[in-house]
Amino acid sequence: MNDARQRQRLAFQLGFFALFLLAPVFNLFRYDLDAGHAWLLGFEWRLGLDEFLAGRIGASEAAANVLLRLFLPLFAGAAVFLLIARRWGRLYCGWLCPHFSVVEAINGLMMRASGKPSLWEREALPPWQADGSPRQYSPGWWLLVVPATVVFAFAWAVIFLTYLLPPAEVYGNLWQGTPTRNQALFIGAFTTLLSLEFLFARHLFCRYACAVGLFQSLVWMGNRDAMVVGFQRSRGNDCNRCLPERQSACDMACPMRLNPRNIKRHMFTCTQCAQCLSACATSQRDNPGGPLLLWVKDAAARQNEAGFRPGKQDRTGD
Structure with a gap:
């Protein structure tokens, strides 16, 4: 039963990570900086301000467009999200969140390297699995911990960039090794910051800095x-x-x-x-x-x- 629950949870995590990766590719959800509008479920999502700036509609109609097309969907989505959290807690974090998936993966690698799931753990955990069998660890696993962390961070940086720029352009430039200067700066800076966060502060971020997690907990x-x-x-x-x-x-x-x-x-x-x-x-x-x-x-x-x-x-x- 419990193994089945963890397999089910892993399936949810993998499925949501696939959605996180593919949503920009299929224009399910992203904001296009080049086009100046968002995409939602394959359709352009505009606030209707272009008509106001062109003088074709008045201020009241423009305000209604912003209310109906931006604030109302955001508030409705947030309300549903928080109602779920009120009943079941941080279900999103444990069963869907891509960041928490990385937390667990790096925890497992660090356990194999040092017997501790985090650099901030004071002592190695007792050397037993839940079934009473010995828990083995070897410093040689550190050779995988750091590269894996950088790979996770790089993947996240690229995915986040596709939420802002056309995915075909981002992936095409990377494949050809010719990202633009701004793309290279974004990916490099984001990879560095995420690598540091994944290595040193992933638990601290989840516990104290993540607004999504905080509101669920409250x-x-x-x-x-x-x-x-x-x-x-x-x-x-x-x-x-x-x-x-x-x-x-x-x-x-x-x-x-x-x-x-x-x-x-x-x-x-x-x-x-x-x-x-x-x-x-x-x-x-x-x-x-x-x-x-x-x-x-x-x-x-x-x-x-x-x-x-x-x-x-x-x-x-x-």
Whole structure:
């Protein structure tokens, strides 16, 4: 069940990344700086200001065009997006966001290189997988970490440029090795900045700098009935048998470096990726009572929300 959930999540991430890549190519969504208008679902999307500047319509009609063609769609889309977040949390981040996909990929590479998912982790994580098998790492993986990060950053820079300029021009110039000066400057600067962000600050960006994630978290925190990771506190003693030396598989699984059994306000940036649930289910696979972590909502979210953060010396829940 949990492996199936993670495979499903990966399929959603890959599908959305393909959409992120191909949307400009098929004019599904982009703004063309050369043409001076946007594209939406294959059609030109104009605000109707050209007619106003040419004197063919008045100020009131121009204002109505801006309201109906820009602000109304934006507000409607934002409202739907936040209503989803209010009910299910940062679902976009954990299941669709291309940036979070990169976060997870680089986390995995760094784990293989150093035993730590981030450069800012104080110590290497305990050397066990969720199923209790040894976790292996080797410094030789650093030879892949940095190049992979630069490749991710370069790909993002090029894709972002296609949202501003005709994709055929951007990809054609790159293929021929003849990007314009401005294109080369954009790609070079953006690749450098993203490489630094992916290497050193990807978690910090997701937790503190991403406006999309922040607004999702705010509306989610305001709804006490929203879906949240719940912990069966009455079975806290089972955590002692999770991994050797009373370590917790769920703590090691979170790509945002959160403690999944903590209270909701300390899970502000939870992305609902369910990796902690999968790790718990794997580590408790032989437990007749099943996993201790599960998604809960509505009244159960109020009653069964994770309510404490056990220390290393006390994981009994007593």
